[in-house]
Amino acid sequence: MSRASISKKERQKKLMEKVKDDPFMKDEELSEHFDVSIQTIRLDRMELGIPELRERIKGVASRNYQKVKSLESREIVGELVDLTLGLKGISILETSQEMAFERNKIVRGHFIYSLAETLAISVIDAKVALIGVANIKYKSPVIAGARLVAKAEVKKARANSFIVWVSIKEKQTEVFRGKFILVSLD
Amino acid sequence: MSRASISKKERQKKLMEKVKDDPFMKDEELSEHFDVSIQTIRLDRMELGIPELRERIKGVASRNYQKVKSLESREIVGELVDLTLGLKGISILETSQEMAFERNKIVRGHFIYSLAETLAISVIDAKVALIGVANIKYKSPVIAGARLVAKAEVKKARANSFIVWVSIKEKQTEVFRGKFILVSLD
DNA sequence: GGCGCACTTAGTACCAGGTAATAAGAGGTG
DNA sequence: CACCTCTTATTACCTGGTACTAAGTGCGCC
Numbered sequence: 001m002s003r004a005s006i007s008k009k010e011r012q013k014k015l016m017e018k019v020k021d022d023p024f025m026k027d028e029e030l031s032e033h034f035d036v037s038i039q040t041i042r043l044d045r046m047e048l049g050i051p052e053l054r055e056r057i058k059g060v061a062s063r064n065y066q067k068v069k070s071l072e073s074r075e076i077v078g079e080l081v082d083l084t085l086g087l088k089g090i091s092i093l094e095t096s097q098e099m100a101f102e103r104n105k106i107v108r109g110h111f112i113y114s115l116a117e118t119l120a121i122s123v124i125d126a127k128v129a130l131i132g133v134a135n136i137k138y139k140s141p142v143i144a145g146a147r148l149v150a151k152a153e154v155k156k157a158r159a160n161s162f163i164v165w166v167s168i169k170e171k172q173t174e175v176f177r178g179k180f181i182l183v184s185l186d
Numbered sequence: 187m188s189r190a191s192i193s194k195k196e197r198q199k200k201l202m203e204k205v206k207d208d209p210f211m212k213d214e215e216l217s218e219h220f221d222v223s224i225q226t227i228r229l230d231r232m233e234l235g236i237p238e239l240r241e242r243i244k245g246v247a248s249r250n251y252q253k254v255k256s257l258e259s260r261e262i263v264g265e266l267v268d269l270t271l272g273l274k275g276i277s278i279l280e281t282s283q284e285m286a287f288e289r290n291k292i293v294r295g296h297f298i299y300s301l302a303e304t305l306a307i308s309v310i311d312a313k314v315a316l317i318g319v320a321n322i323k324y325k326s327p328v329i330a331g332a333r334l335v336a337k338a339e340v341k342k343a344r345a346n347s348f349i350v351w352v353s354i355k356e357k358q359t360e361v362f363r364g365k366f367i368l369v370s371l372d
Numbered sequence: 373g374g375c376g377c378a379c380t381t382a383g384t385a386c387c388a389g390g391t392a393a394t395a396a397g398a399g400g401t402g
Numbered sequence: 403c404a405c406c407t408c409t410t411a412t413t414a415c416c417t418g419g420t421a422c423t424a425a426g427t428g429c430g431c432c
Binding site for chain 4: 194222223224225226229240
């Protein structure tokens with residue numbers, strides 16, 4: 001062969017990477033890419049424990065299926081379980097590993113904030129509500145897996161500005177408390 | 187057959203739903219589920235334009251492959267473009283339609299908050315930093331598509347507590363301003 | 373020079389989960 | 403009754419593999 005061929009070790013290392021960041025290549029394509037026979041690719045996959053194309057794809061699909069659903073539903077943060085428009089509301093969020101710092105499993109603040117903010121906006125009886133000002137306090141860290149219950153109460157309501165208090169509890173302990181001043185744009 | 191069998195139309199409707207929320211079933215399993223022959227399932231799929239299992243899985247995999255990456259990278263909200271640990275930092279976020287309310291394209295506050303909070307944590311020179319208290323103000327609404335530049339500055343640094351100011355601008359206008367009191371857990 | 377050994381390639385049988393096409397019952401309905 | 407829709411069965415073939423056997427190929431070392 002005219003081209004300088006690489007060692008087995010090197011090829012396997014590259015194969016690992018290749019498959020990792022593009023799991024959609026069939027053995028035939030991989031064999032062309034590395035300029036070896038299809039059998040060599042298959043032997044390599046065996047040695048490296050890389051599953052066949054279909055299994056790889058299935059893996060990608062099912063790993064991400066859950067994930068996307070949970071990430072997407074985050075757009076409507078929490079689940080509204082009770083609501084009296086213009087007065088009060090309750091929303092629940094089940095925290096997960098993905099919402100937390102890896103090293104210590106403590107849920108990132110902005111997920112808690114988002115729960116509170118979303119609820120505060122929902123509870124206001126206005127077509128469009130935006131946050132103007134917020135004063136918030138994280139009272140104790142939340143460990144991933146905790147079930148958070150947020151309660152919002154409208155403290156003041158004027159024509160186009162509202163003050164809403166939100167308190168979030170895990171079981172009996174309050175983990176977050178915030179005051180939101182909301183502005184409606186009508 | 188003893189059980190009351192459902193009409194073709196009804197079955198096809200249910201098949202559509204079934205496949206949509208569980209794309210991982212093979213024809214054989216579907217045929218058992220609906221108590222019809224495998225050929226009927228295949229005819230139904232033809233009529234409804236539902237692709238075969240492998241194609242469905244491939245679809246899920248590739249659709250979500252991108253998505254998860256973009257959603258996950260949102261965990262580190264914004265792109266850190268400059269950082270002097272313990273002093274200051276700059277982060278940029280390109281806002282998108284998905285971050286906004288549908289009706290008016292105004293970016294939801296918590297995405298802006300998340301940008302600020304994430305930056306505030308990054309800028310602190312501590313292994314683990316949590317938000318204690320935050321005072322924030324949204325100064326003007328942000329329309330989806332805007333490019334937000336967040337600047338953070340450490341105002342005070344004690345052994346395990348820090349005060350960080352964050353200002354977010356779109357072009358020349360400041361859209362957000364916040365003070366975070368962070369606590370480190372060492 | 374020749375032998376051995378790792379590496380590579382080739383070829384065959386078989387499998388899952390289908391497509392495509394053809395044929396044949398089952399069961400109303402005019 | 404014949405017709406028509408719906409359903410089922412059967413068969414040949416396809417893709418992207420697995421599993422296994424066998425046959426080169428290079429080269430390193432004695």
